[in-house]
Amino acid sequence: MVQKVFHAQLCGRAAPLHNGPMIHPALLATLPIFVVGFLLVGLRWPASRAMPLSYVTAVLLAVFIWKVPAWNVLAASTKGIIDAAGLLYIIFGAILLLNTLHESGGLQVIRKSFLSVSPDRRVQVIIIAWLFGSFIEGSAGFGTPAAVAVPLLVGIGFPPLAAVVSGMLIQSTPVSFGAIGTPILIGVNTGLGSDAIKEDLLARGMDLETAIQIVGFRVACLHALIGTLIPLIVITAQTRFFGRNKSWWEGLVMWRFALFAALSMTVPYVLVARFLGPEFPSLFGGLIGLAIVVTAARNGWFVPKGEPWDFAPESEWPEEWKATTAVHSPDKLETHTNPPSLVMAWLPYVMVAALFVITRLSVLPIGAWLKQVDLVGSTNFMGAGLKVNFQPLYLPGAAFILIAFLTKLLHRMPAARMQKAVKDSFGVLLKAAVALLFAVPMVQVFLNSGGGNAGLDAMPQELAGAMAKWAKGSWPLFAPTVGGLGASIAGSNTLSNMMFSAFQFGVGKEIGADPLWIVSLQAVGGAAGNMICVHNVVAASAVVGLLGKEGTVIRRTLIPFCYYALAAGLMGMLLSWG
Numbered sequence: 001m002v003q004k005v006f007h008a009q010l011c012g013r014a015a016p017l018h019n020g021p022m023i024h025p026a027l028l029a030t031l032p033i034f035v036v037g038f039l040l041v042g043l044r045w046p047a048s049r050a051m052p053l054s055y056v057t058a059v060l061l062a063v064f065i066w067k068v069p070a071w072n073v074l075a076a077s078t079k080g081i082i083d084a085a086g087l088l089y090i091i092f093g094a095i096l097l098l099n100t101l102h103e104s105g106g107l108q109v110i111r112k113s114f115l116s117v118s119p120d121r122r123v124q125v126i127i128i129a130w131l132f133g134s135f136i137e138g139s140a141g142f143g144t145p146a147a148v149a150v151p152l153l154v155g156i157g158f159p160p161l162a163a164v165v166s167g168m169l170i171q172s173t174p175v176s177f178g179a180i181g182t183p184i185l186i187g188v189n190t191g192l193g194s195d196a197i198k199e200d201l202l203a204r205g206m207d208l209e210t211a212i213q214i215v216g217f218r219v220a221c222l223h224a225l226i227g228t229l230i231p232l233i234v235i236t237a238q239t240r241f242f243g244r245n246k247s248w249w250e251g252l253v254m255w256r257f258a259l260f261a262a263l264s265m266t267v268p269y270v271l272v273a274r275f276l277g278p279e280f281p282s283l284f285g286g287l288i289g290l291a292i293v294v295t296a297a298r299n300g301w302f303v304p305k306g307e308p309w310d311f312a313p314e315s316e317w318p319e320e321w322k323a324t325t326a327v328h329s330p331d332k333l334e335t336h337t338n339p340p341s342l343v344m345a346w347l348p349y350v351m352v353a354a355l356f357v358i359t360r361l362s363v364l365p366i367g368a369w370l371k372q373v374d375l376v377g378s379t380n381f382m383g384a385g386l387k388v389n390f391q392p393l394y395l396p397g398a399a400f401i402l403i404a405f406l407t408k409l410l411h412r413m414p415a416a417r418m419q420k421a422v423k424d425s426f427g428v429l430l431k432a433a434v435a436l437l438f439a440v441p442m443v444q445v446f447l448n449s450g451g452g453n454a455g456l457d458a459m460p461q462e463l464a465g466a467m468a469k470w471a472k473g474s475w476p477l478f479a480p481t482v483g484g485l486g487a488s489i490a491g492s493n494t495l496s497n498m499m500f501s502a503f504q505f506g507v508g509k510e511i512g513a514d515p516l517w518i519v520s521l522q523a524v525g526g527a528a529g530n531m532i533c534v535h536n537v538v539a540a541s542a543v544v545g546l547l548g549k550e551g552t553v554i555r556r557t558l559i560p561f562c563y564y565a566l567a568a569g570l571m572g573m574l575l576s577w578g
Helices: 004-010 025-029 031-042 047-065 070-104 106-117 121-139 144-155 160-169 175-191 195-203 208-227 230-242 255-275 281-298 342-360 366-371 396-410 415-447 459-490 493-511 515-532 534-543 550-577
Strands: 378-381 386-388
Touching: 025 031, 025 047, 025 459, 031 047, 031 459, 031 550, 047 070, 047 415, 047 459, 047 534, 047 550, 070 106, 070 144, 070 342, 070 378, 070 386, 070 396, 070 415, 070 534, 106 121, 106 144, 106 281, 106 342, 121 144, 121 160, 121 175, 121 230, 121 255, 121 281, 121 342, 144 160, 144 342, 144 396, 144 534, 160 230, 160 515, 160 534, 160 550, 175 208, 175 281, 175 342, 175 493, 175 515, 195 208, 195 493, 208 255, 208 515, 208 550, 230 255, 230 550, 255 281, 342 366, 342 396, 396 415, 415 459, 415 534, 459 493, 459 515, 459 550, 493 515, 515 534, 515 550, 534 550
Parallel strands: none
Antiparallel strands: 378 386
């Protein structure tokens, strides 16, 4: 049975504005998104100014058009504040680890280690953002790669804007299997968990578990085909927007190395999805690719001959590229008389990755133990039927903070330097707080706007349903875009899959296409949506002091997102009808 939202939209339902003209609810549902896009990208406002207006827009729509009780809107807003606190906690931990390494001299040692692999920035961005970032995504997810890879890029000499753009662009291919497969195992699984869908699957000769494995493998195949160009896109974005010559060609000449690096990750990624399931594709793909590509880079394989490509000196960078708060660029790195060894400098990041893995593996009880410490822990928060958690020991921020203080001991740092690292980290955190404390509540009001007295479904479902009515048989072309918009608003591929998997399954069934292919397209688009997600951009920017330039970042990532969603949609048109 198709979700009621599909049939409601099929009937062309509209929402009255008091006694005035009828306006389609899907059109109204776009207003919070339009406000963000217009102010952030069009007028180049900082997120700290744009997001409060977007939040007010969502609240007014929820109360006066969707007629959601004011108490429920307050509950959703409060849940958003709690979720934002979790994001700020992660940001603080990531910044603290970076500042601790700066104060200990470890950041300087790490920079030299990358220069020893290759002095070419095009090689470095692939190793750190694409491969190391994929590994961190596979182990922790939830935007953590940006918190690790982006400051690392800045620490070795990348302009902060270039580092954030790179960190956001790779938030695509690995994301569907982030945090040990959470977007598939929890997002899609929850979305398809209704009795009606389970019965439909049984009629097709499979249970829900088998369907999830099929979706996971299909998602991996789609990502591998589309994502193979992502490393080349990352490189050309660097050379075109941040190079001395503003040249596409300086990036395109790296096509052999970029494709080699892409396949080094995506081939094991697909094989793992096929034979091990959705838990480990990004984790093992990133790790295996890292070993292969570092070896190739050291030996100069597939790298064009000639001078290594580099940015102009920092003194020549435009102000737009630079941080608005203090960060640790190479020109500002202090010379430490007793820096740690290479192994000791890298050990904190190795320990962070290890902690992420062991706390997220379901076969180990550690994650379950950590989740028991929940400062909120409600399945009916404020009586509004919302599930709210704040698990400080399980969130990635705990691992960052623990490792930062272990680094103080391992690197034998004076207490004064550690105090400075903590103070500097709080300074950056406060600047990020305003944007996130409005962005995440806006998302929660938007997502939880259903069930009001107007009889409308939540804003995302109204929007998706109208698109399905308009697209009809060409729906596979647009299915990834719905997933992407869902993730860009919610800030999570997992949440997008939860919201839309059942809807996508129902639409696929209604139009006579293979519904599991449509769900797979949803998951792929949901992963790509992280590239343009406002609060992910805010979080990544905050780690390197680039606050206020979020619109500039999204303008750089919007076209790659469109490529990803369109390519997935075109493949979907071929595959879903087959």
